[in-house]
Amino acid sequence: MTLNALPPLLFASLLALLAGCQSPGAPAERAALRGTGDLGVVVERATGSLLLVDTTEQAVLDRIEGLGDLSHASVKFSRDGRHAFVFGRDGGLSRVDLLTGEVTARVMQAGNSIGGAISQDGRLVAVANYAPGGVRVFDSETLAPVAEIPATYRAEDGSRQRAKVVGLVDAPGNRFVYSLFDAGEIRLLDMSGESPTERRFTAIGEQPYDALIDPTGRYYLAGLFGEDGLALLDLWHPERGVQRILPDYGRGEERLPVYKMPHLEGWALANGSAWLPAVGRHEVLVADEADWTLVDRIAVQGQPVFVMSRPDERQVWVNFAHPDNDVVQVIDTESREVVSTLSPGEAVLHMEFTPRGEHVWISARDSDRVRVYDTRTFEVLAELASESPSGIFFTDRAHRIGL
Template identity: 30%
Template sequence: MRWPWPDPRAAALLAPLLMTAAPAAVARPDAATLYSQRCAACHGAERLGGRGPALLPENMGRLRPPQAGAVIARGRPATQMPGFADTLSPPEIEALTAFIYSPAPPDLRWGATEIEETRSVLVPPERLPARPVFDADPLNLFVVVETGDHHATVLDGDRFAPIHRFPTRPALHGGPKFSPDGRFVYLMSRDGWVTKYDLYSLQPVAEVRAGVNSRNVALSSDGRFVAVANYLPHSLVLLDAGDLSVKRVVPAVALRGGATSRVSAVYDARPRRSFIVAMKDIPEVWEVSYDDNAPPVYTGLVHSHEKGMVEGLAASAGLFALRRIAVEEPLDDFMFDPPYRSLLGSAREGGRTVVVNLTVGRPVATVPLEGLPHLGSGITWMREGRRLLATPHLKEPQVSVIDMANWGVVARIPTDGPGFFLRSHERTPYAWTDSMMGGPGARDTIQVIDKRSLEVVRRLRPAPGRTAAHVEFTRDGRHALVSVWEDDGAVVVYDAESFEEVARLPMRRPSGKYNVFNKITLSEGTSH
C-alpha cells in the first residue's frame, strides 16, 4: 500500500475506464451494470470501498440522495471523484443514485480473514526515531482533523503554528486516540480504516480496515489493544495496538434470542482495565476486559430463591472476558463518572438518562433529561465540595447540570441554541459550549459558562454567520481553541481568561482538535 492515500497517480490510470463513452440511453437503465462499468473500479464490486469510500446507505452519513446525485454528476473537489454529467444521462444518474442507497449485500462478510487481508505495516518499529523530529513540546500538540479536504494538521500548542499536515482516509469519524506516552495517534474513518500515525516522525506506520461502517475506536490504558465499534457488520473488533493485527472479532449478538446489533460506541474504562461497549439495537451494555487475570464472568443468569442472589455458569475469564449488563432499552450514548464506577447512558428516542452501576452490573437511577443529551460530550468538575456533571442537548437550547451524589438536576442553563460540544479544563473556572445545532443567529455562537455561578457570562462569535464548534484547551488550560466549522474555516485561539483572540489559523472544515496531554491524562474538561 502506498501513502499518502489516495495515490494521485491512480486518477491517470483509472481515467480511461471512468470516462468511456456513455452507453445508449435506455428507458430503464440497468443500475447494476452502470455501477460495474463506472464505479466498481474505485468503490469495489460490492460497494464496500476500495480507492474510494464504501457506497452503502450506512456509509453516506448526512449525504441525502439528491446531494449524492449531484456528486455523481459534477464530481467532488479535492478528491479523485470525477463528474459524469457529460457521459451519463439524467435517468442513468438517478438509477445509480438509487442503487448506492440500496441495502448492503445480505451475505456480507468482514471477519478476521477479510480484515487481515487489508492490513499493512508501513514503517517497522526499528526504523522509527527515538525522539521527535521537531522542537515543540510533544505533549502539547494538537491533532486537528480537517474534513474539508480529508487532512489532519499537527499543531504546536505553544506557538500555535502548524508543524505538519498530512492526508487521511476520507470521513474520519470519532475522536482520535493517543497511546499512553502520547507518541502514537490512532485515526478511524467511517469506512472502518484504522491508521496508526507516529507523531514523533510525522508518518503513518500501520493501517487496517476493521469494518465496513465503523463508529469509533478506543485504546486500552496499557496501550496494548485497539477496540473498534462497527455498525456494519455487527461486531466489535479487537486489534493489537502495535501492528494492528486482529486479536479477536466479537459478533454483537444478544444473550437471548440471537438478535444482532450495531455497535454504537466503545470507550476505555482505565481503572477497570476494560472496554465498555454500547449497543444500538439490543438492551445490553458490554464490558470486555483486557486484564489477563480478569475473574470469571457469568452468563445464563437465573435467580435463586433459596439464596436470594443471581448465579449462573462461568462463560469466560482472563483476557477479553465478556460481561453483559441488561438495561431496559439500548443506550447509544454515554459517559463515565471519574472513578469509572458508573456510566450515564441515553437512548436516541428516550427522555431520560439511565445511571448504570458497573460494579453491581445494573441500572441504579434515572435522570429526567429531555432533548437528547449529548453525554459523550459531557464534563465534570467540583463545586462547593460536590462533583457536578454537565451535558449539552442536541435538541434543546440548554446545558443540564447534575449532582453526581444524588443524580438530581441542579440547573438547566439556557443557551442560544442546541449544542454538540462542551469543554473545560481543571485550571479554568469556565466551561465553553457551542450552539451549532441551532439555526441562523445561534450556530455561530460560543457560550462561556461560569462553573461557579452556573450562568452564561460571555458570548463569542469567532466568525459571525458561520458555524462555531468544538472547543479544546491547551495543556496548561490558558488558551481555548475554537473551530469555525466551514470548508474555508479556521481554528481561532482565545485567551481563556480574558476571552481575547490570540491567533487565527486557516483550516479546511476543522471538525475537531485533540490535545495530547489532556487526552492521555483524562482531563475532566474533555471527552475520553
C-alpha cells in the same frame, strides 16, 4: 597523569565534555529533538487529513494525508504521546507518528465505525463499529487483530441481529465499556485475561446514542435518545446493575426537532456537579455529582452539542447544533450564568482546552479556520487556516481515562 588515573567523578565529567564536542551538525540535530506534550491534531474532515499543531507556539507544523473518510473521526493517543490512532467513519484505523508525520500502520477493519479507545496499559486499541455491529480489538504496535466481539442480540421478532455500537470508552483494568443502540444494552468487555470476557446489562433504556466515563473511571453514563434520562453503571459495583438517573427532566414538555445529536463524551464535571447537554432542548442540565439528581436547567442559545469544562472547573463552554452553530457560550460554574457569547465562525464543531486551561482551540468547519482564545479575557490569540476542521485533540488526553 593518565586519564585512568583521574578521580572517577572528574573522569566522568571529562568524558561528558568530550562527548559534547561533536560535528557542526550535531547542535541542529539535537535542536530537532522534541517532546510531544504540546502537540495535537486537527481533523480535516473533507480532505481526509490531519493538521499537526504545536499548542505552545499556536502554529501548524505539518499536514498528514491519506486517512480516508474523517467525517466523524476521533483520535486517541499512545501512552508516550508519540502516536495518534485515528478512527475513520469508513472503518479505517490508522496509526500516525506525530514526530515524523507518517502513517505507520493502517487497516480497513469495518464498513462503518464510530470511534474507539485504548486500554489502560496501552497495548490494545478497540474500535466501535456500526457495520457490522460489534467491537474489534487490535495490537497497538502493529494493528494486528486480537479479538472480534459481535454485538449480537435477540430482536422482538426472535431473530438474531447485530446492533450498532456507540459510546465505547476505556475503563480501569484493561476493560472497555460500550452501548448497543438498537438493543438498549450496555456491555463490559474485560481484556485483562488470556481471552476476552463480556458482561451484559439489558433493558437499560431506549436507544443509547452516546456515552462517557467519569475521570475517575468509576461511572459510565449512557445518554438515551428514545426517552428522557440517562443510564448509569457503577463499575465499582457492576453487580448492582444499571441505574436510571434524571428520568424526569423535561417530562411533559414538547421536544424540539433534533438537528444534531449531543455528545456526552464532551460533558463536564465541575464545581461538584455534572453538566450535560439536554436532548432537543435549549438547555444545559446540571446534576448533583453525589446522587445524580437534577439541580438546575440553564437556558442557552441553542441545542447543546458539547458541554466542556475548563480544566480548573470555573467555566463550562458550550457549542450548538444548527442553526445556532456559529456561536459558543461560556457559563460560570459558580453563578451558573452565561458570561460570554463568542462568534468563532460558521459551523463550530469542536473545542479543546490546553492542558492547564489557559487557552481553548475552536474549529469552525465552514469558515475553514481554527481560532485560539484566551479563556480569561476571551481575546482571540491566533487564527489558523484549515480545510473543513472538525475534531481537535491534544496529546494530554493520553493520560486521561475515557479520552
